[in-house]
Amino acid sequence: MKKFTMVLFWLVLLTSMFLICEGAPKKVTLRLMQFKPEITDQVHNMAKQYNKENPNVTMEVEILQADYEAVLRTKLNARNAPDIFMTNGYFYNQVYLDYSYDLTNESFMKQIDPNTLEAATLDGKIYGFPFLVESYAFIYNKELFTKAGITELPKTLTQLEAACRKLQAKGIIPFGNGYREGWVFKHIFSHLMAGDGNFRETAEKLNSGELKFGDLPSAMKIFDLLDLTLKYGNPRPLETDFTQQITLLATGEVAMIHQGSWAEEGIRKINPQIQIGYLPVPVGEDPDKARVMVDANILYRLNKDSKNLNEAKKWL
Structure with missing residues (x-):
């Protein structure tokens, strides 16, 4: 009887242990690598929320700016790639095709605005998750424009140079x-x-060689624009990085910079009271070609060889 009781005890114990192990979710380390250091706080907050909702998952977040693409490619070639990684879209869909998981049939992709999927699509398939809608043009200091007597935003290169003279x-x-x-x-x-x-x-034709840069009607006009920024710009522009550039605007040392919506938080951290606006970039003398660029070109990609694809999909 004692022998039977002991056998029964061990059977119950082993069964209980098996059920506990079977029911417990596996411990997972999910690795995320991206650029965009200006959203570091937001990404870490999202990681904390994800960890809270998925306590078995530990997220490791790596955020780089300088040499990001070189570091990412080294990791991919060494088969040490993160589970989730950020890249640009369009042309880069082909560059990272061999490493990107096909998201086309994932149900959560139906929640994405179709207008933002173009940058993530290659040959009818979706290889990235559009993460940011951004705009870029000239960001200008409204107070300095008013001080210089600029009452109407320039829409041509001639008008832009006239505004520069007023500022000077x-x-x-x-x-x-x-x-x-x-x-x-x-x-x-x-x-x-x-x-x-x-x-x-146009980008695809340039990449394939069907078009040459000089074939584009506006090609030389862009160089005219660059010349204008140098003629009326800060000293040592090739030594000035992003942080220094936004500081110049935020502190009132310059009237405008070519940057995007990602720069706003940094500018306002330096000068919370600054009044800024977006000036559509003139291309030549046609005012209708002055534009603020808007796109959803920043994507999260899932490493198709990741052992943690389910957890990575939950992150998206």
Whole structure:
């Protein structure tokens, strides 16, 4: 009888342990890598909320700016890629195709505005989760424009130079150029492609070699714009980075910078009282081509070889 009781005891104990182990969710470390340091606080807050809702998951967040793409590619090539990683869209869908999980048939993608999916789509399939809708143009200090007597925003290069002269006459440097950052040039040149028709089509033709840069009607006009920013800009523009650039605007040392909505928080942290606006970027002498660029070009991608795909999908 004692022997039977002991056997029964161990059977119950082992069964209980098995059920406990079977029911407990596995411990997971979910790795996220991205650029956009200006949203560091928001991303860490989201990670905390995710951990709270999924206590078995520990999130590791790595946020870089300088050399981000080089570091990411090194990790991908070494098969040490994060579960979730951030990239741009459009052309980069092809670049990261071999590493990106196909999100096309995921139910949560139906909640995304279809207008934002173009940047994430390649050959009819969706390879990224649109994370941010951003705008960029010239951000200008309204108070300094008023001080210089600029009552109407310029829409052509001629009008823009006239505004620069008015600012200079009041001892104000018109442009703060952060050309140490290569991506600032990229954003400026996107105005060129938008001015010459379909942005995506133009970019694809340039990448394939079907079009050459010189074939674009607005090509030289963009160089005219760059020349204007240098002529009326801050000293040492190639040594000025993003942080220095927004500081120039926030402290009133310059009247405008070419940046985007991502810069606003940093500007207002330095000067909470500043009054800023967006000036559509003139491309040549056609006022209808002056634009503020708006796009959902920043994507989260899921590593298709991740062992934690279910947890990564929950994050999205």
